[in-house]
Amino acid sequence: MREIFTTISRPVKGATEKTGQWRTFKPLLDKKKCTRCLRCWILCPDGAIQRNEDESVEINLEYCKGCGICANECPVKAIRMVREE
Numbered sequence: 001m002r003e004i005f006t007t008i009s010r011p012v013k014g015a016t017e018k019t020g021q022w023r024t025f026k027p028l029l030d031k032k033k034c035t036r037c038l039r040c041w042i043l044c045p046d047g048a049i050q051r052n053e054d055e056s057v058e059i060n061l062e063y064c065k066g067c068g069i070c071a072n073e074c075p076v077k078a079i080r081m082v083r084e085e
């Protein structure tokens with residue numbers, strides 16, 4: 001049997017700078033819809049989604065660049081993107 005190895009990156013805070021200053025769209029999380037699947041936490045490229053001990057999630061807008069991946073990948077559409085004021 002062949003052994004298969006893979007690498008999983010762990011989310012961390014923005015590697016370069018805080019991003020909240022230049023973002024055009026921001027994610028809004030509806031906690032009532034969230035099933036705590038952690039998909040957004042795994043996929044956010046900037047580690048801007050925080051995982052709490054009870055597996056709930058929060059979005060740290062200081063490090064979010066507004067890419068929309070979390071909103072696109074959320075299976076229950078608990079995150080939607082809205083334009084920054």
Ligand code: SF4
Nearest residue numbers: 044064065067068070
């Ligand atoms: S919009 Fe992009 S950077 Fe912001 S929380 Fe979602 S996946 Fe992370």
Ligand code: SF4
Nearest residue numbers: 034035037038040074
């Ligand atoms: S992907 Fe959606 S349902 Fe899953 S933890 Fe994130 S917001 Fe909640």
